[in-house]
Amino acid sequence: MCGFTGFIVFYGASKTRKSKNVDDYLRTGKTSSWWVVALSIMATQASAITFLSTPGQAYVDGMRFVQFYLGLPIAMIILSITAVPIYSKLNVYTAYEYLEKRFDLKNRILGSVLFLTQRGLAAGFTIYAPALILSVILGWELNITIILIGAMVIVYTTIGGTNAVNKTHILQMIIITVGMFASFFMIYILLPKDISVIDAAYIAGKMGKLNAIDFSFNLNDRYTFWSGIIGGTFLMLSYFGTDQSQVARYLAAKNITQSRMALIVNGLVKIPMQFIILFIGAMVFVFFQFVTPPLFFNPVETEKVKSGSYANDYTQLENEFESLQNKKREKLREMLDESSRSSLSSSESEIKDEHSWEVISNEKSLTNTTDKISHPINRVRNDDDSYSNISSVQSSLSSIRNLELDEIKIKEQKIKSEAKKIIKKNNPNADTNDTNYIFITYIVNYLPVGLIGLLLAAILAASMSSTSAELNSLASTSLIDIYKRLINKNASDQHYLKFSKYATVCWGIYAIGFALLASELGSLIEAVNILGSLVYGTILGIFLAAFYTKNINGNSVFISAIIAEAVVLYCFLFTSIPFLWYNVIGCLVVIILSFLLQQLLTIKFKITN
Amino acid sequence: MDDKSKDIIDDKPPFLNSWNKIYLFVFGELVILILLFYLFTKAFS
Numbered sequence: 001m002c003g004f005t006g007f008i009v010f011y012g013a014s015k016t017r018k019s020k021n022v023d024d025y026l027r028t029g030k031t032s033s034w035w036v037v038a039l040s041i042m043a044t045q046a047s048a049i050t051f052l053s054t055p056g057q058a059y060v061d062g063m064r065f066v067q068f069y070l071g072l073p074i075a076m077i078i079l080s081i082t083a084v085p086i087y088s089k090l091n092v093y094t095a096y097e098y099l100e101k102r103f104d105l106k107n108r109i110l111g112s113v114l115f116l117t118q119r120g121l122a123a124g125f126t127i128y129a130p131a132l133i134l135s136v137i138l139g140w141e142l143n144i145t146i147i148l149i150g151a152m153v154i155v156y157t158t159i160g161g162t163n164a165v166n167k168t169h170i171l172q173m174i175i176i177t178v179g180m181f182a183s184f185f186m187i188y189i190l191l192p193k194d195i196s197v198i199d200a201a202y203i204a205g206k207m208g209k210l211n212a213i214d215f216s217f218n219l220n221d222r223y224t225f226w227s228g229i230i231g232g233t234f235l236m237l238s239y240f241g242t243d244q245s246q247v248a249r250y251l252a253a254k255n256i257t258q259s260r261m262a263l264i265v266n267g268l269v270k271i272p273m274q275f276i277i278l279f280i281g282a283m284v285f286v287f288f289q290f291v292t293p294p295l296f297f298n299p300v301e302t303e304k305v306k307s308g309s310y311a312n313d314y315t316q317l318e319n320e321f322e323s324l325q326n327k328k329r330e331k332l333r334e335m336l337d338e339s340s341r342s343s344l345s346s347s348e349s350e351i352k353d354e355h356s357w358e359v360i361s362n363e364k365s366l367t368n369t370t371d372k373i374s375h376p377i378n379r380v381r382n383d384d385d386s387y388s389n390i391s392s393v394q395s396s397l398s399s400i401r402n403l404e405l406d407e408i409k410i411k412e413q414k415i416k417s418e419a420k421k422i423i424k425k426n427n428p429n430a431d432t433n434d435t436n437y438i439f440i441t442y443i444v445n446y447l448p449v450g451l452i453g454l455l456l457a458a459i460l461a462a463s464m465s466s467t468s469a470e471l472n473s474l475a476s477t478s479l480i481d482i483y484k485r486l487i488n489k490n491a492s493d494q495h496y497l498k499f500s501k502y503a504t505v506c507w508g509i510y511a512i513g514f515a516l517l518a519s520e521l522g523s524l525i526e527a528v529n530i531l532g533s534l535v536y537g538t539i540l541g542i543f544l545a546a547f548y549t550k551n552i553n554g555n556s557v558f559i560s561a562i563i564a565e566a567v568v569l570y571c572f573l574f575t576s577i578p579f580l581w582y583n584v585i586g587c588l589v590v591i592i593l594s595f596l597l598q599q600l601l602t603i604k605f606k607i608t609n
Numbered sequence: 610m611d612d613k614s615k616d617i618i619d620d621k622p623p624f625l626n627s628w629n630k631i632y633l634f635v636f637g638e639l640v641i642l643i644l645l646f647y648l649f650t651k652a653f654s
Contacts, residue, residue, distance in 0.1 A: 205653025
């Protein structure tokens with residue numbers, strides 16, 4: 001793990017330190033091939049927390065999270081048609097430059113300030129979240145882990161700029177992919193010998209973990225087909241089309257074809273990739289049906305409660321949980337036996353059908369020997385009755401077993417919620433959500449040592465890949481949209497290059513500072529997690545108005561964007577609408593309101609004249 | 610629009626000859642994936 005991480009820093013810094021000007025530093029001089037850009041786009045999106053919590057998400061909530069990505073291919077198509085040609089034609093460094101060319105300076109500044117605010121805090125979170133998990137599991141000091149991850153990223157991102165970010169992304173994506181496939185292979189090895197992958201999938205399905213699609217329309221349900229396809233499209237359009245951390249990736253491509261191909265490949269690969277990661281989570285769930293999992297996956301909180309005044313209560317719950325797990329294992333075995341018996345009886349039934357067909361054929365051809373044939377036909381008829389009895393008994397048994405398993409699941413949930421209450425009583429500041437610790441518990445406790453190193457390197461790689469892209473884009477927006485546009489318009493290229501490097505270091509320190517403070521801020525972390533959706537809808541609305549309308553001017557869009565942001569904040573603070581819908585609401589408010597305002601302004605102008 | 614800009618917009622993809630076919634391919638994959646996910650959910654639930 002240390003070797004790989006050290007190599008990434010060395011490779012990123014040494015291979016790319018020769019940036020001669022701002023164009024080289026921020027856009028690699030537009031020399032990147034589509035496959036480099038495609039890997040870079042994927043690595044930027046795959047943060048460590050995604051890598052750690054996605055399998056945990058499937059463990060807890062099933063595979064329905066995959067629907068979150070359904071809008072991504074549609075967004076990739078729309079962006080290839082609209083945004084990519086516009087950005088390429090205007091030869092911009094940042095997405096927000098385009099807003100000034102289309103509207104005016106205030107819209108450009110609004111877009112870049114919303115981006116800097118949101119992405120600056122998110123960069124801190126991308127460092128903090130994996131550092132917290134790694135420190136808890138490996139026993140490392142949290143602040144040192146944060147500084148270590150942050151410092152490594154700052155070094156190569158500052159020295160090499162976008163080129164370093166893109167080149168290290170290739171290695172990071174390779175290690176992430178190898179890590180994921182290795183962990184899947186290990187689940188297959190670690191499952192009991194008599195449990196095949198099909199059996200494991202059968203169990204996961206029966207326990208409600210393979211729920212990949214849900215067509216029900218429910219505004220209060222976070223992940224459905226509709227929220228994914230509608231809300232997801234808006235979110236992905238905004239993230240890939242207006243967030244500089246992604247726009248910078250495809251602006252570095254050689255030409256428009258390379259940029260488009262990179263987005264298209266992302267559109268083709270992302271959903272299957274997420275499906276595989278979620279399936280691994282579902283398989284980890286099956287693994288923990290045959291090996292008793294910890295009652296609570298965060299070992300630090302478990303240790304605290306066991307050494308505190310509630311130790312006896314907690315141990316009693318652990319014992320109850322253990323006996324419940326044993327009972328569940330028995331029922332699961334019975335369920336699998338039942339399943340294999342019913343598949344056996346269905347094969348017998350097929351044989352029987354074939355036999356019956358043969359008999360009927362014979363009956364037709366041997367009409368003179370009916371006595372000989374009637375016997376087997378009767379036998380088959382008798383068998384039919386017994387088969388139908390067996391199948392009805394099997395079906396009743398299966399229903400009873402399902403009910404028993406449901407009962408066990410309810411009891412299990414009850415014990416877990418009791419355990420969380422005890423943890424909270426023992427430590428009122430404890431976070432009782434242990435989803436992020438599930439996958440890493442499996443990695444650290446059940447995989448061989450070499451593989452643990454590989455997977456920890458993959459987690460660090462995922463963390464570094466997102467953070468480096470964020471710092472790089474924060475620096476380019478600070479330079480192009482703020483410093484060069486508002487503060488110092490006529491400096492030399494070398495001056496701007498130096499400024500970019502200083503800006504990368506400053507944003508890195510800011511991100512580390514926020515990550516260090518994050519443990520003190522508690523609930524704010526959750527707010528940062530959905531901060532993206534609070535601003536993405538509004539930014540997307542501004543960009544869509546810019547791309548698709550000709551008559552709307554800067555003033556109408558600016559006023560509408562401010563109102564849209566207020567509406568989204570209202571939804572966040574005073575309603576229970578799931579966050580994916582904020583993207584739709586913000587975007588639609590900007591577009592509709594700016595259109596109406598423009599009509600009003602035109603009428604007013606006509607009346608005045 | 611100048612010639613350079615026109616070249617940029619009319620650039621051909623490396624396979625399938627036109628961007629519309631590429632977009633149709635991506636959209637087709639999405640539809641197939643949704644169908645497969647539906648069958649997957651039905652088969653194992």
